[in-house]
Amino acid sequence: MPLTLYGDPISGNCLKVRWVAERLGLAYDWIDVNVVKGEAKAAALLSLNPAGQVPIVVLEDGRALAQSNAIMLHLAEGSDLIAQDAYQRARMYEWMFWEQYTHEPAIAVRRFHKHYLGKSEDEIDPALMVKGRAALARMELGLAGETPWLAGDALSLADVALVAYTRVAHEGGFDLADYPAVEAWVRRVEAALRIA
Numbered sequence: 001m002p003l004t005l006y007g008d009p010i011s012g013n014c015l016k017v018r019w020v021a022e023r024l025g026l027a028y029d030w031i032d033v034n035v036v037k038g039e040a041k042a043a044a045l046l047s048l049n050p051a052g053q054v055p056i057v058v059l060e061d062g063r064a065l066a067q068s069n070a071i072m073l074h075l076a077e078g079s080d081l082i083a084q085d086a087y088q089r090a091r092m093y094e095w096m097f098w099e100q101y102t103h104e105p106a107i108a109v110r111r112f113h114k115h116y117l118g119k120s121e122d123e124i125d126p127a128l129m130v131k132g133r134a135a136l137a138r139m140e141l142g143l144a145g146e147t148p149w150l151a152g153d154a155l156s157l158a159d160v161a162l163v164a165y166t167r168v169a170h171e172g173g174f175d176l177a178d179y180p181a182v183e184a185w186v187r188r189v190e191a192a193l194r195i196a
């Protein structure tokens, strides 16, 4: 039985898992789950992830796993998307934890409210723009150094995790032209993942 990925193609959290499977040449079945229609809360999916969210992967042996970054780490175990060096690996985790706690809750949430729920600027919490811009500025700083990637000298899961919502930040009202190093990095990661 191949891997089964449950996800919504509008979700960066779901797409990042799919991109890793593609990059590693893993065979998988993709099952569309429409989060706007509440399908992630269907009983069959709640039995796989009681949190009622996608992405979810069901592994070849039938075991399920949720949380995009946990899934990516599991699929990419032993691959060149995870540095061998312990410090470089920890820098990758640093970006991945930050992505979930700081970047995604501002940029992905603002995008969802604006682009998918169609809310006007007045209806969206103004703090989301402030927090999202601060997150983009943090990335700009991180990408100002010698290496073209976020962690270490090669594409890693840190880049995959963060490109997912950064590349569609304009749909949330953010202007990447204000962050030239981030904009160039987005193009670089898209080319590496062949998702441009």
Ligand SMILES: N[C@@H](CCC(=O)N[C@@H](CS)C(=O)NCC(=O)O)C(=O)O
Pocket: 011, 012, 013, 014, 035, 038, 040, 041, 052, 053, 054, 055, 066, 067, 068, 069, 100
């Ligand atoms: N931290 C989780 C977030 C997952 C998440 O927020 N999933 C959203 C789609 S991006 C979802 O399933 N929402 C449906 C719902 O809450 O009903 C991850 O990285 O996988």
